[in-house]
Amino acid sequence: MDKYKAANKRAAQSLKKYGTTSLEIDADGSFSHPKRQRDSENNGDKHSSIKPLKVEDERMLHAFYENKIQEVCRAFFFPHKIQGTALIYYKRFYLYWSVMEHDPKYVMLTCVYLACKIEENHVSSEDLGKIIQLDHQLILDNEMLVLQSLGFDLIVYTPYRSIQGFIDDMEDFCYSTGGQIDLLKDLQQRSFAEADRAMVTDAPLLFPPGQLALAVLRRANNELGVLDFERYVQSILSRQHSPHTSSELNQAFDAIDYLECINLTYLC
Numbered sequence: 001m002d003k004y005k006a007a008n009k010r011a012a013q014s015l016k017k018y019g020t021t022s023l024e025i026d027a028d029g030s031f032s033h034p035k036r037q038r039d040s041e042n043n044g045d046k047h048s049s050i051k052p053l054k055v056e057d058e059r060m061l062h063a064f065y066e067n068k069i070q071e072v073c074r075a076f077f078f079p080h081k082i083q084g085t086a087l088i089y090y091k092r093f094y095l096y097w098s099v100m101e102h103d104p105k106y107v108m109l110t111c112v113y114l115a116c117k118i119e120e121n122h123v124s125s126e127d128l129g130k131i132i133q134l135d136h137q138l139i140l141d142n143e144m145l146v147l148q149s150l151g152f153d154l155i156v157y158t159p160y161r162s163i164q165g166f167i168d169d170m171e172d173f174c175y176s177t178g179g180q181i182d183l184l185k186d187l188q189q190r191s192f193a194e195a196d197r198a199m200v201t202d203a204p205l206l207f208p209p210g211q212l213a214l215a216v217l218r219r220a221n222n223e224l225g226v227l228d229f230e231r232y233v234q235s236i237l238s239r240q241h242s243p244h245t246s247s248e249l250n251q252a253f254d255a256i257d258y259l260e261c262i263n264l265t266y267l268c
Helices: 002-018 044-048 055-075 080-093 104-118 125-131 136-141 143-149 159-177 181-198 209-224 229-240 246-267
Strands: none
Touching (some): 002 055, 055 080, 080 143, 104 125, 104 136, 104 143, 125 136, 159 229, 181 246
16 A cells, blocks of 8 residues: 555645656656646646555556456457456556556556467457457557566466366365365356455555465355355375464455455445
8 A cells, every 4th residue: 555655645746746646757767747837836736736646546546447457358258367467567566656646447458468479378468458449559658668667577477277286176176075066166167256356455465376366266156055065175284294374374364355345345
């Protein structure tokens, strides 16, 4: 939250000083504000009439565009990995920038475009632009900006692969403990849907993918009753000689659930 506040404050100060929050990309790849107009001081009243967004306003916009990323990925039938990667790119980008500085409509699609590249699932910028009637050149124009903002660190990990690994492990657990093995496929599908909801919260930035996967599996299992989840978590901790306790993990799971509840308020 502190980073969101810092970016919002910087953009608000830019609006007050320059009359704009937009940034120009210089030839050396650095960013600068447009040159101040000679009569900018005389236009103080005009600039002061433009009110900056509040942090909560920005959060609501992020909730909207993160859900839009999922809609775009579903429209192209992209695998969950691409959707998750694009969302994490978007979240990391806006840890450092305000939506008042860079339009999320363009950044959103650029993140999807880069996620497709890194996951080797080719789609053209033209095809992406068409889905929301956007000039594809705007996607390409923002590509270097997003890459620089991510520090060119493009390898990310999402909970979907962890979910699949836990489901495979649960098969043996169900055989040995009398769990409903015939419902494991339903548990996987429900968990993927729960993971989609968790990915539009701050949880992917705060918790490792394994904990995120277990949190959504717990939530899905509470609905389906496939196995004794507490006992399963204990078996994992025992086998891995983990320094964590089941109580600590449950606290993390509860925190992830709470973040989803908070996110729902931004969508209402």
